[in-house]
Amino acid sequence: MRHRLSLEEYTSGILAGDRLVLSRAITIIESRLTADKDLAAQILRQILPRTGNSLRIGITGIPGVGKSTFIEAFGKQVTSLGKSVAVLAIDPSSKKSGGSILGDKTRMEELSRNSLAFIRPSPTGLSLGGVARSTRETMLLCEAGGFDVILIETVGVGQSETLVKGMTDFFLLLMLAGAGDELQGIKKGIMEMADLIAINKADGLNKDAAMRAVAEYQQALHLFPKTESGFISKAVPCSALENTGIAAIWDEMMRFFDITRKNGFFEKNRQLQNLDWMHDYIRQTLEEQFYNSPVVKRKLTSLEEAVGNNLEPPLSAARQLIDIFMKNG
Ligand code: GDP
Numbered sequence: 001m002r003h004r005l006s007l008e009e010y011t012s013g014i015l016a017g018d019r020l021v022l023s024r025a026i027t028i029i030e031s032r033l034t035a036d037k038d039l040a041a042q043i044l045r046q047i048l049p050r051t052g053n054s055l056r057i058g059i060t061g062i063p064g065v066g067k068s069t070f071i072e073a074f075g076k077q078v079t080s081l082g083k084s085v086a087v088l089a090i091d092p093s094s095k096k097s098g099g100s101i102l103g104d105k106t107r108m109e110e111l112s113r114n115s116l117a118f119i120r121p122s123p124t125g126l127s128l129g130g131v132a133r134s135t136r137e138t139m140l141l142c143e144a145g146g147f148d149v150i151l152i153e154t155v156g157v158g159q160s161e162t163l164v165k166g167m168t169d170f171f172l173l174l175m176l177a178g179a180g181d182e183l184q185g186i187k188k189g190i191m192e193m194a195d196l197i198a199i200n201k202a203d204g205l206n207k208d209a210a211m212r213a214v215a216e217y218q219q220a221l222h223l224f225p226k227t228e229s230g231f232i233s234k235a236v237p238c239s240a241l242e243n244t245g246i247a248a249i250w251d252e253m254m255r256f257f258d259i260t261r262k263n264g265f266f267e268k269n270r271q272l273q274n275l276d277w278m279h280d281y282i283r284q285t286l287e288e289q290f291y292n293s294p295v296v297k298r299k300l301t302s303l304e305e306a307v308g309n310n311l312e313p314p315l316s317a318a319r320q321l322i323d324i325f326m327k328n329g
Pocket of ligand 1: 064
């Protein structure tokens with residue numbers, strides 16, 4: 001393994017916008033070694049005052065909906081305005097496959113060559129909670145590195161959406177016409193999370209169907225309760241392939257940021273997200289310590305068996321383990 005830089009080298013490199021140092025710092029964030037965890041915490045503490053200045057945008061949709069094509073087109077739109085963009089991912093499948101939705105950079109070939117863009121694949125080998133944590137911290141590093149827009153991509157499968165929603169300001173749901181809600185794995189909850197629904201592939205023979213889908217989703221959105229953000233969610237058409245509707249989506253986002261900054265939702269949402277993350281860290285850390293504690297490990301299997309065989313109520317087994325942990329853990 002390459003030698004570590006010093007804390008000072010990491011922080012000054014990140015703040016100076018050095019991509020290589022940024023990448024190496026992200027590797028430290030993703031590491032599971034205790035020494036790296038300490039270093040990561042120090043880096044984060046140092047760069048914290050320089051974070052928070054980007055627009056954090058989550059993007060989701062089923063595989064094949066056109067996420068990478070869209071990000072390529074959207075990234076081009078953002079960079080054409082002179083703004084820089086970092087693309088990150090939370091990919092629940094990366095653990096199993098060892099691959100990643102962004103692992104294959106050729107999917108965003110043009111964007112990856114753009115000097116205003118930075119693409120980082122989803123980390124592998126971590127639990128979903130671990131991936132979420134490292135993506136969030138990577139986002140903070142990118143912000144300190146001066147990126148104006150952070151895009152976080154995820155696949156439409158459920159829990160990962162909630163995690164992305166919990167770390168972004170704006171949530172974009174990409175959908176297709178005629179694929180059927182069920183096929184798209186879209187539950188009402190995910191539509192409710194979306195600030196904007198974009199019906200992609202509104203081009204060629206698919207254009208009419210896409211326009212009908214826009215009208216249908218627009219109808220459905222009317223039935224949802226009023227959003228806390230004060231922004232009224234919409235459905236819009238786009239073609240990532242033909243680059244139509246992309247600028248309009250950016251304009252909608254600008255409108256969202258304008259409204260939510262003025263009405264205070266933007267700040268309030270970030271504060272609540274920070275608090276959620278703090279509690280999340282507490283939960284994760286305590287759980288790790290609990291299950292790694294030798295006294296708990298010694299007792300766990302026998303109590304699991306007792307609970308499994310109905311010889312011990314789950315609550316009393318949990319209490320016994322927690323007692324042992326609190327006394328000796
Ligand atoms: P992802 O799995 O969601 O990342 O989807 P991809 O971006 O890989 O796109 C899946 C397929 O849909 C590819 O063959 C793309 O060329 C195609 N595609 C993506 N966007 C559009 C679009 O706007 N119009 C059309 N016609 N095809 C598209």
